Structures are given as structure tokens and as C-alpha cells.
Amino acid sequence: MIKHNIFSIAIIILEAVLLAGMYTFWAPCPVGEHIMGCHWVANVSVAVSAVIIILCILNLITKNSSTRKGINTGILAVTVLQGLTPQVLISICKHEHMRCHVYTQPAIITVASLVLILIIADLFVNRNK
Amino acid sequence: MNILQKLSVANTFHKSRRTVYLTALTIFMCFLMFSGTTVVMGLHNGLKQLQNRLGADIIVIPKKEAQKHSFEGILYSGKTGYFYFNKNIFNEISDMEGINNITAQYYLASVGADCCFTEVQLIGFDPDTDFIVKPWLQKNYNRQLLKGEVLSGSDVFIPDNGILKIYNNDLKSVGILERTGTGLDSTVFVDMETLKTLLRSSIDLGLNDYNVSPDDVVSSVMIKVKDGYSKFKLTKEINKRFKEVKAIENQDMIKGFAGKLDTAAIVVKIVVAVIWIMSLLVMHIYFSMSLNERKKEFAVLKVLGFTNKSIYAMILYELLIIFSVSFVLGLLMSSVWGLQLKTYLETRLEVPFMYESFSSYILHGGVAVAVSLLLSLIFLSGSFIRTVRMSLFSVLREVD
Amino acid sequence: MHLTVTGLNMFFENQIKSITNERTAILNDINFELKQGCITQIIGPSGCGKSTFLNILCGLLKPKSGDIFYGNQSIYSLSDSQLATLRNQKFGISLQKNIGIGSIPVIDNVNLPYSYMHNGKTDTCDNSHHLLELFGISHLKNNLPGELSGGEMRRMCLARALVNNPEFIFADEPTSDLDCENTDIVMTVLKNRARNGAGILIVSHDSAVYPYADETFTINNGILKQIN
Numbered sequence: 001m002i003k004h005n006i007f008s009i010a011i012i013i014l015e016a017v018l019l020a021g022m023y024t025f026w027a028p029c030p031v032g033e034h035i036m037g038c039h040w041v042a043n044v045s046v047a048v049s050a051v052i053i054i055l056c057i058l059n060l061i062t063k064n065s066s067t068r069k070g071i072n073t074g075i076l077a078v079t080v081l082q083g084l085t086p087q088v089l090i091s092i093c094k095h096e097h098m099r100c101h102v103y104t105q106p107a108i109i110t111v112a113s114l115v116l117i118l119i120i121a122d123l124f125v126n127r128n129k
Numbered sequence: 130m131n132i133l134q135k136l137s138v139a140n141t142f143h144k145s146r147r148t149v150y151l152t153a154l155t156i157f158m159c160f161l162m163f164s165g166t167t168v169v170m171g172l173h174n175g176l177k178q179l180q181n182r183l184g185a186d187i188i189v190i191p192k193k194e195a196q197k198h199s200f201e202g203i204l205y206s207g208k209t210g211y212f213y214f215n216k217n218i219f220n221e222i223s224d225m226e227g228i229n230n231i232t233a234q235y236y237l238a239s240v241g242a243d244c245c246f247t248e249v250q251l252i253g254f255d256p257d258t259d260f261i262v263k264p265w266l267q268k269n270y271n272r273q274l275l276k277g278e279v280l281s282g283s284d285v286f287i288p289d290n291g292i293l294k295i296y297n298n299d300l301k302s303v304g305i306l307e308r309t310g311t312g313l314d315s316t317v318f319v320d321m322e323t324l325k326t327l328l329r330s331s332i333d334l335g336l337n338d339y340n341v342s343p344d345d346v347v348s349s350v351m352i353k354v355k356d357g358y359s360k361f362k363l364t365k366e367i368n369k370r371f372k373e374v375k376a377i378e379n380q381d382m383i384k385g386f387a388g389k390l391d392t393a394a395i396v397v398k399i400v401v402a403v404i405w406i407m408s409l410l411v412m413h414i415y416f417s418m419s420l421n422e423r424k425k426e427f428a429v430l431k432v433l434g435f436t437n438k439s440i441y442a443m444i445l446y447e448l449l450i451i452f453s454v455s456f457v458l459g460l461l462m463s464s465v466w467g468l469q470l471k472t473y474l475e476t477r478l479e480v481p482f483m484y485e486s487f488s489s490y491i492l493h494g495g496v497a498v499a500v501s502l503l504l505s506l507i508f509l510s511g512s513f514i515r516t517v518r519m520s521l522f523s524v525l526r527e528v529d
Numbered sequence: 530m531h532l533t534v535t536g537l538n539m540f541f542e543n544q545i546k547s548i549t550n551e552r553t554a555i556l557n558d559i560n561f562e563l564k565q566g567c568i569t570q571i572i573g574p575s576g577c578g579k580s581t582f583l584n585i586l587c588g589l590l591k592p593k594s595g596d597i598f599y600g601n602q603s604i605y606s607l608s609d610s611q612l613a614t615l616r617n618q619k620f621g622i623s624l625q626k627n628i629g630i631g632s633i634p635v636i637d638n639v640n641l642p643y644s645y646m647h648n649g650k651t652d653t654c655d656n657s658h659h660l661l662e663l664f665g666i667s668h669l670k671n672n673l674p675g676e677l678s679g680g681e682m683r684r685m686c687l688a689r690a691l692v693n694n695p696e697f698i699f700a701d702e703p704t705s706d707l708d709c710e711n712t713d714i715v716m717t718v719l720k721n722r723a724r725n726g727a728g729i730l731i732v733s734h735d736s737a738v739y740p741y742a743d744e745t746f747t748i749n750n751g752i753l754k755q756i757n
Contacts, residue, residue: 094286097315102476106469113462117156121149131649132641136633143632143673429628432589433642433689434617436610521589 007122008056011075011115015056018111019049026103029093038092038100041085045108048082052115065129076119083112133439137446147419151451152458154412158405158505159459159498160466165401166497167467167490168474169394176390178307180383184261185351186360187376189222189367190214195375210250211236213346218371222350225366227358232258233347235324237331249285250316251295253324253343261351262318276322278303284314293317296330352376405501409508416509420444420516427517437517444513452502460498464491530600530619530696532728534561534586537595556582556592557751563697565728567743568719572734577748579732580625580701586730587622587699588612617646621695625702625732627682629674636661636670639688646693660688663718665711679706687715691722698722698729704738716741 002009021027022045028038055075062068086092086105093100130138141148194212219233235253254262256273262280263273274280279293279300287293293300300323306313319327321343328342354360360378367376427440467490537559556578563569563586571579584590586597588604597604599619604612616622621642629638637644640657644650661667664684666677674682683706690698698719704712712735720741723729731738739745745757 096284096472097476102472106466106473109469110466113465117153117458117462121153125145125149127145130651132644132651133649135637135651136630139632139637425626425628426630429624429630430641431613432616432622432624434613434615434645436613438610439645 005060007118007125008059011118012053012056014111014115014118015049015052018107019046019053021107022046022049022104026099026107028100028104029098036093036100037090038086038098038104041090041092041100041108042104044085044090045082048078048085051078052082065126068126069123072119072123076116076123079112079115079119083109083116133443134446136443137450140443141447141450144419148451150415151412152455154408154415155452155455155502155505156459156462158408158412158501159455160463161401161405161408162497162501163459163463163494164467164470165397165405167494168397170490170493171471171474172390172394172397176383176387179313180379183379183383184353186354186379187352187364187367188379188382189218189350189352189371189374189376190348192373192375195377211238211348213341213348214374216345216347218374219347219350222352222367222371225363227355227363228352229355230258230260230351230353232260232351234261234349234351235321235343235346236348237324237327249282249295250312251324251327252316252318252348253321254318256320260353274303274318274320276320276326277301278319278323280304280306280318282306282314282316285317296327296334296336298327298330409505412505413509413512417512417516420513424516424519427519428521431521440517441510441514444517445510448506448509452506456498456502460491460495463494463498467494531565531598532563532586532697533598534559534563535596535598536560537582537585537597538593555751556585556748556753559595559751559753561586561746561753563728563730564744565696566723566726568723568729568731568741569744569746570738570742571730571732571746571748571753573748578751579748582748582753583699583701583730583732587620587697588616589622617642618693619696621690621693621698623686623690623698623700623703625705627679627686627706629677629682629685631673631675634671634673635666635677635685638674638685639692641689642693654692656692656694657688660691661685664688664714680708680711683707684711684715687718691718694727696727698727700729701732702734703731704733704735709737712737 022042028042029036031039052075055071055078059068059071059075062071081089086100086108092098092105095101191212191214194210213235216233219231222228223231232255234255237251237253238249256263277298277300279302281287281293281302281304283305285293285302285305287302287305291302293302295317300317300319306316306318324343352363354363364376364378367374430440431437537556559582571582573579581590585592588597591605599615604615607615629635630641633641636653636657637651639661640653643654643657658667658670661670664687666681666684666688669677669681669685674685677685683703687700687703690700700719703715703719707715716738719729719731723743731742742757744755746753746755748754
């Protein structure tokens with residue numbers, strides 16, 4: 001069972017780590033007088049992580065391979081959006097040494113790219129099922 | 130496409146799980162080589178840039194701050210700071226023998242004001258005696274810095290209108306210094322008149338407890354030694370005469386730091402090498418296991434008249450397909466991750482870190498990735514040559 | 530062209546016996562000629578060395594002593610690549626265990642020896658399609674071997690052995706996994722090949738093969754003896 005679901009399990013772990021870290025290790029600057037772009041980036045990222053985790057859980061439960069392919073395609077699209085959130089969809093601080101550049105953005109892009117690879121691998125492995 | 134290539138492509142796609150695992154392992158190894166090479170390269174480039182930027186042979190700072198390594202903090206990791214000693218010491222040092230050029234600098238830290246604007250290190254320099262910033266200004270702008278103008282490090286955020294607001298003063302940014310990968314990239318240079326204005330403003334705003342004028346104190350003294358004079362001797366003499374300050378040779382400052390950098394580079398190389406070798410072994414084991422499962426297939430091909438060489442070629446094509454995909458994906462992912470982690474490394478390692486240019490970064494990384502793949506291919510070839518050469522008899526015995 | 534065996538001796542060392550956990554097979558001073566244009570059947574108790582004899586004859590196994598001549602040339606004087614060419618172009622071999630190349634469809638499996646003979650061209654020859662039709666598995670030509678039953682796989686392997694119209698055909702248990710109807714089909718095809726000049730060696734327990742054989746030999750205690 002693990003062999004057939006290894007990609008979904010790995011994605012759940014990665015997104016859970018990203019989600020948890022968004023409140024701890026790679027949290028952006030705290031909200032002060034101004035609410036900066038990175039605050040919204042973090043919120044979006046947390047929401048997207050939650051969605052991806054739910055979709056992966058659905059993948060684990062579903063036995064129908066067509067449904068799984070559909071879910072995986074959805075995860076792929078949402079992951080691309082997650083990767084584009086910092087800088088592209090929502091501007092973050094210009095100063096290179098601020099938390100959003102040092103911690104938040106690298107964490108989001110690293111996890112999103114790993115998840116993207118895993119999803120493409122899952123689609124490739126199960127393409128004929 | 131001939132039959133061998135057709136078989137290779139078919140095998141790659143048919144055993145998709147095996148292909149994915151091998152590709153993932155190879156991408157990971159590519160990432161290791163890429164990061165290891167570019168990190169070490171970045172560290173060495175940073176040191177080179179730092180040496181060029183320092184400019185002075187000897188730097189004099191307050192003794193207490195030298196013990197706390199405050200200057201290194203400003204220099205390497207962009208920590209802001211300010212410290213001062215009596216200007217009389219500067220005047221007395223100026224009279225010492227063996228000095229070609231001497232100038233003083235005055236440090237002040239700004240506070241983070243607007244969105245996306247954080248603390249920057251303010252350095253006031255004397256335009257009459259400066260030999261650190263002026264030559265750069267002359268070379269790139271052919272002019273002096275006027276009152277109300279600043280020269281910024283490459284990491285300082287400059288709004289689109291070119292006006293930097295510090296302590297409620299609007300300052301015009303006239304130039305951006307080349308990147309060094311050090312704390313100097315978060316520095317803003319101003320002349321002394323501008324600095325006095327900023328100092329007054331900071332006191333008026335209640336943000337500064339140090340009401341010390343640049344007319345009375347300095348933060349650091351930069352000395353260029355005359356040819357023929359010993360830097361070591363002059364340093365020793367300054368330290369002997371003036372107990373309140375510490376004179377440090379540029380190369381000693383860099384040396385202690387270069388040592389740290391060398392250690393960092395060695396650690397990176399060892400860690401990368403160890404993990405890379407372990408990954409190669411894992412790949413070898415996995416690949417050998419998958420080849421073992423295919424022994425019967427190879428035996429049948431031999432029965433049908435395929436030579437050993439043609440079976441090697443078939444396996445080689447399969448590996449080339451996997452490695453080509455790994456090269457492209459590995460290079461793409463590694464360059465993205467590398468750029469993302471660069472700022473993190475600069476901040477955490479507290480060492481200067483920079484890439485010469487994006488194309489140089491990709492080129493060095495690409496070569497490292499190619500070398501990694503070539504070494505892997507050579508290592509794995511032993512495995513498949515052995516398996517294919519195996520006695521047809523032993524497989525036939527299993528089969529029969 | 531003839532295929533002759535002289536002074537063949539083969540035995541398995543004790544260490545091999547302990548690895549395979551089978552009874553040792555011994556071939557004692559065998560002299561034999563595989564005639565073209567007829568079907569030769571070898572029978573004998575299980576483990577007596579029938580398959581070993583077949584494997585030696587088609588050059589897959591080397592005996593302890595003795596020689597195999599293809600025409601006037603010993604096959605052991607050929608290089609590995611020459612021997613491989615001989616197996617590809619002149620011999621058709623169907624082993625006891627059915628093994629297909631799992632990643633390519635049935636039609637490409639059958640066509641493999643033809644492709645290799647023609648410098649790797651991937652076009653399928655008419656003979657591949659014809660053989661699949663003859664053996665009644667043309668409807669499975671685009672399926673992967675993993676999707677075939679034992680009998681279907683057997684027929685695919687036989688078709689593969691015949692695609693290059695070899696001079697000599699070696700079939701180890703060609704009718705195992707087959708029902709009566711398909712056994713008849715397979716043996717009829719082989720009989721027609723024999724009539725067209727091919728020399729066929731069949732190792733089989735199956736009594737249904739017996740009527741088709743022109744000569745029958747038995748191996749007992751390492752001795753090859755003609756009984757029909």
C-alpha cells in the first residue's frame with residue numbers, strides 16, 4: 001500500500017512541514033503598523049498547503065485510478081500557484097536580508113518544486129492505469 | 130530509431146517506477162554537486178571582493194569593539210553598529226611615520242522605517258582624506274559626493290524616485306556600489322556634513338543616545354602604508370602607544386576570516402562528497418538489483434542472437450535517457466534552489482558570499498552536474514557489464 | 530547444411546549440483562547428427578539431460594568435451610559475435626521457460642530476431658504477422674507479454690523462434706501449456722517447416738508429439754539411443 005501511495009504520502013509530509021514552519025521557522029515578519037506583502041504570502045501558502053494535504057488524503061482513500069489522475073492534475077496546478085505566490089502573485093519586500101527573502105520564500109519555492117516533481121512522477125508512473 | 134533504442138525507450142517507460150527512482154536519485158546527486166561547487170565558488174568570490182573593497186592596509190577601531198568583533202559583524206553579516214573613540218588619537222596616528230594615506234570613518238545605524246526598509250549601516254567619510262570610497266566614485270561617476278547625497282550598497286532598497294528617507298531626511302542616492310556579498314552591501318556612505326545632519330535628526334527624534342559629534346570622535350581609521358614600511362611594525366607601534374584602540378592589519382582581519390571561510394569550504398566539500406558517494410552506492414545497489422531482475426531478459430536476447438555489446442548499448446541508452454532528463458531537471462532545480470538558499474547562507478554562515486554572474490553560476494554548476502553524471506555512468510557501467518557477461522548457463526539453469 | 534555432434538561429454542560438478550539442487554545430468558560420449566528435413570524427438574525421464582543436450586546443440590552451453598559442427602566448422606571455433614549471428618540467422622530456439630521482453634508488445638517480441646538480423650530496423654516483417662495468425666494469437670499482437678496466458682506466451686515464443694526461417698529449430702517442450710487443438714496447430718507448423726528443409730529437434734514428454742516425429746531418441750544414464 002505504501003509503494004502505491006508513496007508519492008502522496010511524501011507530498012503530505014512536505015506540505016505539512018511547510019505549513020507548520022510558516023508559523024515558526026520560516027514565518028515572515030510579524031504584523032506591525034503596516035501589513036506587508038509577506039503576511040499575505042504566508043496566509044496563501046498555508047491555505048494552499050492545507051488544500052494539497054486534503055487532496056492527497058483523498059488520493060489515499062480513492063481506489064479509482066481516473067479519479068486519482070484528476071486529483072493529481074489538480075494538485076499540480078495548485079502547486080504551481082503556490083510556487084508563484086511569493087514575488088510573482090504577491091510582491092514581497094525589496095530588501096534582500098529581510099525574513100521573507102531569507103526564510104519564507106526559499107521554503108515555499110523549495111517545497112513547491114519538490115511537490116511538483118513528486119506529482120509529475122506520480123502521473124508518469126500511473127499513466128497507463 | 131533502431132531496435133536497441135526502441136527497446137531502451139520501451140524499458141524506460143515500461144518500468145516507470147524504477148525510472149522515477151533512478152531519476153530522483155540522480156537529480157539529488159546533481160543538486161549536491163551543483164550546490165557544493167557554487168557554494169565554494171561563492172565563498173571564494175566573496176572573499177576576493179571583500180579584500181578589494183576594504184582598501185586599507187591597517188584598520189584601527191576601539192579595543193573593546195575589536196574584542197567583541199563588532200567590526201567583523203558590520204563587515205561580514207550586515208549587522209549594524211556604532212562605536213567611537215577620541216579623534217585626538219586619529220590626529221596623533223596621522224603624525225606617525227610610514228603612513229601614505231589615512232582617513233577616518235564615522236558609523237551610525239538607521240532604523241527600519243517604511244515597509245521593506247530595514248536597518249542600514251551609515252558610514253560617514255571625509256571627502257578630503259578618503260581613499261576607500263572616492264576612487265570608486267571618481268571611476269564610475271567622476272564627481273564628488275555632495276551634501277544630501279548617498280552612495281548605497283547593492284542590498285539597500287532604493288525607492289523608484291531615488292530618495293532614501295533616513296531619520297526624516299530625504300537623501301538622494303547617486304550610485305550603487307558593486308556587490309561584495311558582505312555586510313558592506315547593506316551600507317550607505319555619506320559625507321561628514323550629511324552625517325552631522327543625520328546625527329542631529331536622530332537625536333531630535335529621540336532615537337540616539339550618543340550625542341557625539343564627528344568633530345570629536347571617529348569610529349574607525351583606515352591607513353594605507355607607504356611602500357617600504359612594515360605594516361606589522363606600524364600596527365605594533367599603534368597598539369603599543371594607544372591602549373584605547375586596536376590596530377589590525379587588513380590581511381589579519383581577512384586571515385581570521387579566510388580561515389573561517391576555508392573551514393566552511395572544506396566542510397561543504399566533505400559533506401557533499403560523503404553524501405554524493407553514499408548516494409552513488411545506493412544507486413549502484415538499486416541499479417544492480419534491477420539488472421538482476423532482468424537477467425532472464427538478457428539471456429533471452431542472447432538466445433535470439435544479440436551480442437553482449439548490443440545489450441550493453443541497450444542499457445547504456447536507457448541510462449542516457451534517464452541521465453539526460455536528470456541533467457535538465459537537476460540543473461533547473463538546483464539553480465532555482467541555489468538562488469533561493471543564497472541569501473539564507475549569507476545570513477547564517479556570516480561569510481561573504483556571491484556569484485560572479487548568473488551565467489558563470491549556471492556554467493560552473495552545469496559542469497559540476499555533467500561531471501557527476503559522467504562519474505555515475507562510469508561507476509554503473511561496471512555493474513551492467515558484469516551482469517550481462519554472466520554465464521548464460523547459470524540463467525538457463527534457473528530457467529530450466 | 531548439417532549439424533553434427535561428436536564425442537559429447539557433459540557432467541555437472543558436485544558444487545553445481547548443490548547450487549541447483551537437482552540430480553546431476555550426465556551425457557556420455559554422444560555422437561549425433563541433426564538431420565534437415567525431419568523432426569527429431571528426444572524423450573527420457575526428468576533430469577536425464579534432454580534440455581542440457583538441446584542447449585549444447587544450439588550453442589548455449591559448452592560441453593566438458595566434444596564438438597559441435599555446423600557444416601564443417603566447429604561452433605567452438607567461432608567468436609562470440611559469430612556464434613550469436615549463427616543463433617540469430619540460422620537457429621531458431623524456443624526454451625522450456627517462456628520468456629518475453631515485457632516492455633514491448635507481442636508483435637515486436639516476435640519480430641525481434643528479424644529486426645536484429647536487419648541491422649536494427651524496427652519495421653515488422655510479414656512473417657511475424659503470418660506466424661501470429663498461424664498460431665491463432667494475431668488478436669493479441671498489441672498486448673504486452675505480461676497480459677498473455679501460458680499457452681499464448683508459448684505460441685509467441687515459438688513464433689519468435691521461427692520468424693527468420695531458420696535452418697535448425699530447437700524446441701524444448703513446445704506443447705506444454707497447450708491444449709490439443711493448439712498442440713496440433715503447433716506441430717503442423719513445425720512439420721511443414723521440416724518439409725521445407727528445416728532440421729527440428731524437439732525435447733518433449735508429450736505423447737501428442739510422437740506421431741509427428743520422424744526419429745525418436747531417448748537419453749538414459751547419459752546414453753543417447755534411437756528408439757524409432
